[in-house]
Amino acid sequence: MSLIVKTITRLTVGLILLFGIYIILHGHLSPGGGFAGGVIVALSFVHLMLAFGKDTAVAKISSNLASNLESIGALMFLGVALLGFLGGSFFLNILGKGQSFKLFSAGSIPLSNIAIGIKVGVGLFAIFLALVILEKSKKEG
Amino acid sequence: MVNIIPFFVIIPLGTAFLISLLGKYVRHFAGIAISLSSAVVLALSISCAVYLSSTADKILVYKIGGWVPPFGISLVLDGLSIFMLVMVSLVSFFVAVYSLSYMERYTDKPKFFTLFSLMVCGMNGIIITGDLFNLFVFLEIASIASYALVAFGTEAEELEASFKYAIMGSVASCFIFIGIAFLYGFTSTLNMADIARVLSVKHSSYVLPFVGTLFLMGFGLKAALVPFHAWLADAHPSAPASISAMLSGILIKTLGVYALIRVFFSIIGSTQAYLSVLMFLGTASLLVAVILALSQWDLKRLLAYHSISQIGYVVLGIGLGTPLGILGGLFHLFNHSIFKSLLFLNSGAIDYCLGTRDLKETSGLAKIMPVTAKTNLIASMSIAGIPPFNGFFSKLIIIFACIQSGHLGYGLCAVIGSILTLASFMKVQKYAFLGRLKDKFKNIKEVPAAMRLSMLALAFICVFGGIMLLMPFRVFLDDAVQAVLRGTHYSSVVFEAVGK
Amino acid sequence: MSLYLLCLLLFCVGFYGILRKRNLVKMIIGLGIMEYSMNLFFVLLGYRMQGRSPIEAMDQNVLNMVDPLPQALVLTSIIIGLGVTALVISIAIRIYDKYGTFDITKINKLRG
Structure with a gap:
């Protein structure tokens, strides 16, 4: 890619990642949430890959790490749901609800948002990576 | 006891992601985890069945997150679900x-x-859920897993079959989704029991037939009824044999037949028009598919066509709408899942040892593979309806039910289909297991112990499946039939169980 | 009403793409169009005249919001569509590996 694209990417990619994390963490207060934020996080890595090539992005998150993190995200979500059994029911929101419109509120909903954000973020990146690797092996073979 | 219900989804889901996390690093973890989790789910389901048959109203409702239906998602376990x-x-x-x-x-x-x-998680979810959109989500989980599993070998044929299956399956899902959207627009609720309650007081002459047609197309395609059957004959033979057994044995029944019964009997309410359509489609499938099966030389392709045909029997029995017909249909559903998965496992064993499943190549395998040959003989006789085996009883009940309700033509078609099934399985026996053994197969040994064990166990169930009709086990079938016959009273029963 | 008819039109465009196009990628695009038309339809079902978005904000009494449930459901459906599309595209790439073509009429090893 050209110098302009690389420079702009270097400037913006951190901001995009940060914005994704913001969307995930404020999912219970404003529009967005785990899925939307996760997609933005994944797009920041995809952006990096488009500008600097596959190797730079894989150096940040290898495909093995991505698939492990994806499983961990899913298990975390299941764990949050199972936490409800402490209060007697599956998916029961037993943590303190807090004051509305504050960051630390809404019980286990932010936790599940974080779990979904991890899963979607690395999952989407892993899908993109798999398609790229598939394409690359085809060209070589 | 009611707290067990969500674990039918939790255990397979947790196992899936634990395997994908740890399976790469710990040897044999995947095998141990999957056998353990499926054994636990089996034990839980049987204990639930025993408990449920001892309760008075035969229904358990679990409120997820403590939210009362219709506001929250509820899980419903009634006679049909536990069956x-x-x-x-x-x-x-x-x-x-x-x-x-x-x-x-x-x-x-x-x-x-x-x-x-x-895939198991998706199927269990479809069965226990009491929420229409939740059913759609679990249906998609099971479907996407099955698309990927069909392509698992990544050879040319498998990819082609998987692509075809994925496109047709997604179109079916679109129809189901639009049906759900219309029902939501009409009733403003997604809980199945609540939809049934609203529909019983709010009538419309054009929404319900339209929604019914959409669901019939969607679930009919998932069940591979005859005008929608084109994908099955490609997808099921291409998958690994154990997955063919899962797909033919239970996936098409859960995604197709169970969902059809739930939607048409419990939610929309079964009018005579729907039942006639179901009967006609069932008869068409059982005749067309068995005729197509006669000319097949690929063993798994032949079995796949027979799956379509046997699903036709099930749908015919259920479409009759009489207690005897539904009993026959559900009993055949159970029997077919046992013997068809056994037949696919047999074909997998032949493929495993010989590297081919073309009936023109094989012969005389009875000498080198005694367990496979004997279990295959039992399963073939079951599917063809030879007296002491389980398939005989269920087909007999379906034919009796046809005659009892005055549909002599359909009964005759069922008899003809059964005879043609027998003919095509005699062909399998003759070309695969009888005759002279070819020299190049002389040194082949029988399959490993784990494969033999599961084939023998399924054959055992085939032989003694008939006792399901006798008294201590009969309760199990009768509860399922009662749950179907209850029709749209489903809603009042569910809300009563919630109130307790 | 005309909005619903436009949804139907979009659905038909997608369906036409699946049924008539011979290129695998065009079929996948047709599937995507079909999925988006039905998502659009479901969101439209929840709309009411002069409705506002169902977001609770501080110091505001929210009246007259559109139905939030279809929006949540459509989000789920979009995720499912994403999964299906990713899977189908990867299968299509592998098919191109094996057959060297995207033309559906030339991909015919299975018959019978």
């Missing part, structure tokens, strides 16, 4: 044990078992 649940966990347990050895030939066992477990 399907026991069937699914029984077959998936034996198939999981079989896959431990069979999948040695493929690379990447952990990925296989992850997808397998996700």
Whole structure:
């Protein structure tokens, strides 16, 4: 890619990642949430890959790490749901609800948002990576 | 006891992601985890069945997150659900044990078992859910896992079959989704019991037939009824044999037949028009598919066509709408899941040892593979309806039910279909197991112990399946029939159970 | 009403793409169009005249919001569509590996 694209990417990619994390963490207060934020996080890595090539992005998150993190995200979500059994029911929101419109509120909903954000973020990146690797092996073979 | 219900989804889901996380690092973890989890699910489902048959109203409702329906998602376990649940966990347990050895030939066992477990999770979810959109989500989980599993070998034929299956399956899902959207727009609720309650007081002459047609197209395609059957004959033979057994044995029944029964009997309410359509489609499938099966030389393709045909029997029995017909249909559903998965496991065993499943290549396998040959003989006689085996009783009940309700033509078609099935399985016996053994196959040994064990267990159920009609086990079938016949009273029963 | 008819039109465009196009990628695009038309339809079902978005904000009494449930459900459906599309595209790439073509009429090893 050209110098302009690389420079702009270097400037913006951190901001995009940060914005994704913001969307995930404020999912219970404003529009967005785990899925939307996760997609933005994944797009920041995809952006990096488009500008600097596959190797730079894989150096940040290898495909093995991505698939492990994806499983961990899913298990975390299941764990949050199972936490409800402490209060007697599956998916029961037993943590303190807090004051509305504050960051630390809404019980286990932010936790599940974080779990979904991890899963979607690395999952989407892993899908993109798999398609790229598939394409690359085809060209070589 | 009611707290067990969500674990039918939690255990397979947790196992799937644990395997994908740890399977790469710990040897044999995948195999141990999958056998353990499917054994636990089997034990839980049987204990639930025993408990449920001892209760008075035969229904358990679980409120997720403590939210009362219709506001929250509820899980409903009634007679029909537990019947399907026991069937699914029984077959998936034996198939999981079989896959431990069979999948040695493929690379990447952990990925296989992850997808397998996700598919079981989706099917269990469809069966226990009491929410229409939740049903759609679980249906998609099971479908996507099955698309990936069909393509698991990544050879040319498998990819082609999987692509075809994925496109047609997604179109079916679109129809189901639009049906759900219309129902939501009409009733403003998604809980199945609540939809049934609203529909009983709010009438419309054009929404319900339209929604019914959409659901019939969607679920009919998933069940591979005859005008929608084109994908099955490609997809099921292309998958690994254990997955063919899962797909033919239980997936088409859960995604297709169970969902059809739930939607048409419990939610929309079964009018005579729907029942006539179901009967006609069932008869068409059982005749067309068995005629197509006669000319097949690929063993698995032949079995796949027979799956369509046997689903036709099930739908014919259920479409009759009489207690006897539904009993026959559900009993045949159970029997077919046992013997068809056994037949596919047999074909997998032949493929495993010989590397081919073309009936023109094989002959005389009875000498070198005695267990496969004997279990295959039992399963063939079951599917063809020879007296002491389980398939005979269910087909007999369906034919009796046809005659009892005055549909002599349909009864005759069922008899003809049964005779043609017998003919095509005599062909399998003759070309695969009888005759002279070819020299190049002289040194082949019988399959490993895990595969033999699960084939023998399924054959055992085939032989003694008939006792399901006798008294202590009869309760199990009768509860399922009662749950279907209850029709749209489903809603009042569910709300009563919630109130307690 | 005309909005619903436009949804139907979009659905038909997608369906036409699946049924008539011979290129695998065009079929996948048709599937995507079909999925988006039905998502659009479901969101439209929840709309009411002069409705506002169902977001609770501080110091505001929210009246007259559109139905939030279809929006949540459509989000789920979009995720499912994403999964299906990713899977189908990867299968299509592998098919191109094996057959060297995207033309559906030349991909015919299975018959019978």
